[in-house]
Amino acid sequence: MKYQPVDPLGGEEATDTKDVSMHSEGLYINHKHNRELHALSDGSASSSYDSTEESSSMLKNVAVAAALHSSRVNALSTSSSTTTTGTISWGLVLAWGCTFVYCSSRCPQLYKNYKRKSVEGISPLLFGSALLGNLTYTLSILTSCAFVFGEDRAEFIYKELPYIIGSSGTIVFDAAYFYQKYLYRNNGQCTSTMVLEPWEEIEHSGRAGRLTHTSDRPISILDIPPNTSPHPLLSINTLKLQQLTKRELRHLRAIEYESMEEKAEACFAISTSIKELIPGNPKQASHIFNILTDEDMKGVVYQNVLESFPENELAKVYMRFVAEPTAHETHASFIKLLLGILKSDSASRNKSKALFDFLDGIAQTGVVNSRPIRLDTQIFRAMLDAIEESSHADLYSYLLHLNMRPKSRKLFQDFRGRLLTISPRAQFIANTGYINPRWYDLNVPKFNPTHSSRMIEFYSFTELNHIHNHYMYHNDPARASLFLSYMVTKLEKDGKGELSDKPETFIKGRVSIILKCVLNLIIRFKSISSATQVLKFMKNENFQVEIESLVLLLRMLRQAREYDQFVTVLAGIPLDELKRNQKNSLVDEILLLMRDKFRTSPKVIIGYVSALFGAPQRHHSGLYILNELGILSYPYESTIASKITSTKVVQPAAVDERLQNTNLTSKGLSYVYQVLFNSMDKSQRNDPSVIGKYFELYVDFMSKSSLSLPDDKPLGVFLQFALHVDEGAELNSIVPSSNYYLARKIFDYYKTVNLNGGRITSSTLEKLSRVAVTKFNDFSFATEVLQFARSKGKILTFHQIFPFIKKSDEEGDTKRLKFWMNELTRMGIKVTSRQLNEFVALCREPEPAKDAYKYKWSITKHKRENRKALERLGADFLPVRENNASPISSDEKVVEEVTAHVD
Incomplete structure (x- = not known):
């Protein structure tokens, strides 16, 4: 680029003015259309090259030139050059001073790293960011227009030299840090946070110097090398051993014993700790017992602990579950103690508490009982009678943890079936066995390995399949995939045991069920093309595609409005059988x-x-x-x-x-x-007289005849159009009173229809109670609808409960407000983020608001797990496409392939 004076607009007078020349230096830039664009040197370069910016630049030149011609006065005084020179000199001094300080700032840290031979505690991101920033700053100077296109590059470099050295010099020091990081990469990898412990508890000095300190502070258990001798367990007193974490206990477990004397001392130390812990803290007692890997040592400790409790049957049962959870003697002693609790003369509340404490103690041991405990029907009924009905879900969670159920399959299925219709919390427990879940725990998408193993042991393959289907049809791919993996694990486990004697057709049938679940998951949450790959695999392996999967495929095509593909798949379904x-x-x-x-x-x-x-x-x-x-x-x-x-x-x-x-x-x-x-x-479809006529004809027909598979769907349609509101402006929409009276009339008939809960739609009742409260302030009728829903085993929703919370707040009834809020969280009502905001706005105490925010965060985590599950679904279950397989080009071709594999 070449700097030239701006062409004068007004003749020679402007050209002869020195100060004008100083201010009218211009810059010529080549336009992208090979035109020259003239811009002022005041830094206001155009951001683009379009005609608007070009006109703006030209107008600016005209304005400046006109101002200069209108007054023949010097813009700057002649004395300003001296001041400028002085300023530049001081600027250079400060620039070089900054360069020196900036470059030397890295030296103390680099020297400290060198002395300690480690870079621990320093963020590499900090140095990496600084290095990248200085590098780009240096390059920006060396690639500037003044350097690349300027005539006097040497003068430019001289002026910019302190900034170039300051930034590039620091790059050298930053690079030196990364060299140190590489050089000292193996130093400090085994270090961990030091823990201050009493010296007499460690007793390193009395152990032949094998646990020598490298610093003045006591060493942590986790820092003890695995080849330490004698075993560090021998130097830990009972109180300290009882306070060790699971991680520290696992570390001690990995250290070998060198002699029989060490093993004997370890058995004594562990037995002493367990004796003190087992009655009140069976969880920690179980962790300590599992330090032992030697079966002989376990047997010694086990017998020693049992002999120390000749009269304490509760401690014996806990210890037996810790050591031998599947033994016949363990189960016999458990049932004996259980009968003692049930037959006691204690009050119902005390008996219930004693029973839960007993079961909780066994569950806390963390053991997985792989041999089910089968209870007589009378014993199980006695357990149900001893506990309030509201606590039956909590009892179920302990059944799963202990792998215990009644011998009567029907009794167990009825018990679990009732839990599925009580509340979202009870439903969650009936599916997962989660102990005492809080509101936000209901969105937990996965479980720890111990709990997963307990579920696999407790549920049959068929039960796992039912739970998988439940979560799949409720749009929960994370949990559906989780229980699908449990089904696979169950099949592998049973294949090594009871299924080994089964015929091949039985095992193939279970594999077919798993493939059906995979196919349904992929159809529902992935794509039809992915489903084609599974269908190919099933056809090649001679597995039959069931009609249920094809119906699901039809449903997904219909919901996606792929009507032509729907017809094509329907035409390919075998209808004969x-x-x-x-x-x-x-x-x-x-x-x-x-x-x-x-x-x-x-x-x-x-x-x-x-x-x-x-x-x-x-x-x-x-x-x-x-x-x-x-x-x-x-x-x-x-x-x-x-x-x-x-x-x-x-x-x-x-x-x-x-x-x-x-x-x-x-x-x-x-x-x-x-x-x-x-x-x-529109005037007819929501007219109560029109809807009423069709309703009366329906009632008259149903009184004389009946329909196949009766349910409440026709009544739901009548209520849908009678109570129609504009969903986009629901708060401002109006439901005529005549429509509301018709809805109440329909509900009166609704109550007379003999339908079980499975034939009643929750959304219909929800809309009825919601309109009653929001449009007519009719809480008595809304309460009647809620009571009817509960009598039919329907789970209440947020929109059915929240109006009562809002009314209590408006009336200032804090006691009733607290009751309804606790009821909503206790039942585990499912809510959306928007509904949570409404809930938090009415919270008068911090705890409900805190739970609401935790619930909101659990929703976010669950959605994240759903996305991960869908990603894993393709990787874990989809057959790998062969290299020579041609990609599927269109939806029509995919549907044709689906039809071909169905045939």
């Missing part, structure tokens, strides 16, 4: 497809009802039921809730005859109602 429930699932997905794809065209879904559910002229056929319910009149005669004279106007859809002649279900009828109401004008 479908069972009744499988056919119902497939028909249900077909109706859902028609509902989603033609959501405002009732004639389409009615045509499929006509084709799927019996001949139109047959009594109680699908078409007959729709006519009885007044559904056909609106699409075919434009009238509301009336019968049509002839059903021949309905055009049946073309459906494979192997899917025909099934019965119309309540769920299928609800899809028809949804499309019917969606096809109406």
Whole structure:
């Protein structure tokens, strides 16, 4: 670049002015379109080369030139050059001084590293960042325009020399630090935090100098070398041994004993500690006992401890579980003591506390009992009677930890089934056996190895499969994958034991179940192309693809609106050997497809009802039921809730005859109602008189007849449209009182319908109670809805409980507010981050708010584990693609491959 004076705009007068020349130095820059762009030297270079910036620069030149011509006065006095020279001189002195201080700042640390032959305690990131910063600073000077394109480079280097030396010189010292780090890399690797201990407890001086100190401070247990002799355990007193951590105990475990005398002394020391610990702290007693690796030493300690408690049966049971958890004598003594507690004359509360303390003590030992304890039915019922029903979930957690269950399989299944419907907390315990989980513990996505081993021992392969399916259908890939891994471990473990005598078909059946779980996980959370790889593997290994997996694939395609692929997969499903429930699932997905794809065209879904559910002229056929319910009149005669004279106007859809002649279900009828109401004008679809007419016809029909697989789905549709609100502006939306009265009328009928909990939809009841509180302040009716939901075994939700919390706060009823807040956290109600913010806003004490923030953090961690699980899913379970395999190019090709592997 070449510096030149700016072309004068006003003639020679401006050119002759010296001071003007000083201020009008310009810089010519080549434009990207080979034009020259003129910029002032005041540092305001254009940030781009477009026409706007160019015009701005030109306007600036014109403005400055005009100002200079309008006044023929010197811009700077002639004496300013002297001041400038002095300033530059002092600047150079300060620059060189800075260079010296900056470079020498590294020397003390480098010298200290050299003296101690270590760089421990110094962050390499600090030196690395400084090195990188100085390097880029030096390069920025050497690549500047003034140096690269300037005429006098020597003068430029002279002026910039202190800055170049200051930055580049420091680079040398920073590099020296990394050289020291490499040189002393092996120094200090075994060092750890020193712990101050009483000298007499260590007693190194009396041990032949084998534990010589390298410093004035006592050495930590973790610093003791593994070849130490004599064994350091012999020099640790009882109190100190009882206070050692698991890590320190594991370190002592790795040190060998050199003589029988050492082993005898160690047995005595360990026995003494365990005798004092086992009655009140079986957990630490178990940790200390596991120092021993020699079976003979374990036997000596075990017998010594048992003999020291001739009358204390509780301590004996604890010790037996620590040493021999699977022994017959251990289980017999446990049941004997359990019966003693149950038959005692203590009050119910005292008996319950004694029972829980007993079970908790055994659980605290940390042992894994691989031989189940089978309780007589009477004993198990006595345990349930001794404990309040609200504590049954806590009892279940100890059943899992001890691997204990009743001999009656039905009794156990009923007991666990009730827990699954009480609350999210009880449901979590019934699936994991977690002891006393707090609110935020319910989002725990994985467990420690001991607890995982206990779950694998406690649950059967089938039970693990059910829990896996539960988490998969509740969109929890982390826990679903975890229980899938438990299933694999269970199969491997059983294969070495009881399954070794089973036929090959039995083992292959279990492998097929695992592959089905893998396939379902990948279909639900990964992609269809990934599922194709599993299908290929299953076909090559002669494993059958079950209809359930294909129905799940159809569901995912429908939800993704891949309707053409849905039809292609459906066409490839073998229909000849479908069972009744499988056919119902497939028909249900077909109706859902028609509902989603033609959501405002009732004639389409009615045509499929006509084709799927019996001949139109047959009594109680699908078409007959729709006519009885007044559904056909609106699409075919434009009238509301009336019968049509002839059903021949309905055009049946073309459906494979192997899917025909099934019965119309309540769920299928609800899809028809949804499309019917969606096809109406807004003024009609939410009109209580219109909805009421269809509801009355439904009640009249159900009083005389019935539907297959009855549930509350049709009633849910009536309530959905009667209580419709704008979800985007729900707080400001209005539900007419007439609609609310209709909803209450529907609920009155709802209570008379004999449906079990599995046939009742929680979301329907939630919306009913929510509208009652938020729109009409009707807490008595909302309470009635909650009581009905609990009577049907439905788990309450945040939106059902939070309105009561808010009302208590508005009324200033602190006692009731605290009750409802504790109820929400005690039950472990699942909430979202947004709902947590509403909850925290009403907290009047720090503890609930603290729990809420912990819960929010647990949600974040759980989401992170879900993402990791999906990444591991492909790596752990997907078959490796062969090198010569061609990549799948399109969704259509993927679906074709899926169909091919199904056939």
